[in-house]
Amino acid sequence: MSECTVTTFDFGGTNMRAATVSVKGFEWRVLDRQHRPTPNYLLAPHISAGQRLDDLLDFLTGYASSSRLRFGAEAVVAAIPGPIQGAGTVLALATILGPDSQALCPIDLAAQISSRLPEMQVKVMNDVSAAGYRFVPKGDDFAIFTLGSGIGLKVFLDGQPRVGPHGLGGELTHMVFDARPGAPLCDCGGRGHLGALASGRAWVRVETGAHEANCAPDLAGFTEPLARAVAMLHFSLGLERFIFAGGLTEKLGEVLRTSIVENLPAQGWNVGQDWNAMVQLAPADDAHALIGGALAYRWSVMRSKDRTC
Numbered sequence: 001m002s003e004c005t006v007t008t009f010d011f012g013g014t015n016m017r018a019a020t021v022s023v024k025g026f027e028w029r030v031l032d033r034q035h036r037p038t039p040n041y042l043l044a045p046h047i048s049a050g051q052r053l054d055d056l057l058d059f060l061t062g063y064a065s066s067s068r069l070r071f072g073a074e075a076v077v078a079a080i081p082g083p084i085q086g087a088g089t090v091l092a093l094a095t096i097l098g099p100d101s102q103a104l105c106p107i108d109l110a111a112q113i114s115s116r117l118p119e120m121q122v123k124v125m126n127d128v129s130a131a132g133y134r135f136v137p138k139g140d141d142f143a144i145f146t147l148g149s150g151i152g153l154k155v156f157l158d159g160q161p162r163v164g165p166h167g168l169g170g171e172l173t174h175m176v177f178d179a180r181p182g183a184p185l186c187d188c189g190g191r192g193h194l195g196a197l198a199s200g201r202a203w204v205r206v207e208t209g210a211h212e213a214n215c216a217p218d219l220a221g222f223t224e225p226l227a228r229a230v231a232m233l234h235f236s237l238g239l240e241r242f243i244f245a246g247g248l249t250e251k252l253g254e255v256l257r258t259s260i261v262e263n264l265p266a267q268g269w270n271v272g273q274d275w276n277a278m279v280q281l282a283p284a285d286d287a288h289a290l291i292g293g294a295l296a297y298r299w300s301v302m303r304s305k306d307r308t309c
């Protein structure tokens, strides 16, 4: 089986990460990595959404060109924190472009990248889907939660992220988990959504409140909605693997995982489930979408059977 070299990008709200990844079957090697702060709307409010998009594309073009020269990379995969339609049209990119993102969206990002890098294959993906592909080789169905500034979620069945005909699969994070009128606001504008209760931004709020009250942050209360989401997926789909990744997960680590596990028996029917084995931490290397994006590209090429790589 031949080896394939892919340049991958993970555009987060805080950092733009790039890597060159070599893939052979289920095996992968990261050959090089680079990152740079994202020119997001909070850090650089003085520049327009169009300029921010140009900065992002300049970083992508520069690194991909050097990766092609240095490592022979043949393809570019861009993982984007927003919904993607068709072959690479970004429907919303508020995390990076800010409130005026909808003036630019939908953006045919795949076409824009292809016009800058005509000699390379191009794939544009949702970032949580890209991250999930890293965990496909183990073979079973699973859900991946990324706890960063917000929360990302995707369910993988038979090796594929399931998003449904309108792309809403995984948006459990925008379901109401706290129906009280004063529940915290979500980035989407809704109140009491999972994303408003158990994200990185929510943890900052909990820590700040605890500091002001001179007490320890209520981690058990914080992880209860996450445990409820895990239980919903377990009882509705029979999933038995729940992978937690993202900046907040890397920060809190095993303490977070243990707290979710301890909240699970109270969420429903207990018939001998090994909750402790089901809830897992992803490796804390901040490279899931970079590695998973390369694997997704490689496997899509293998499925299309029109190329040898």
Ligand SMILES: [Zn+2]
Binding pocket: 173, 174, 175, 186, 187, 188, 189, 190, 193, 195, 196
């Ligand atoms: Zn929401």
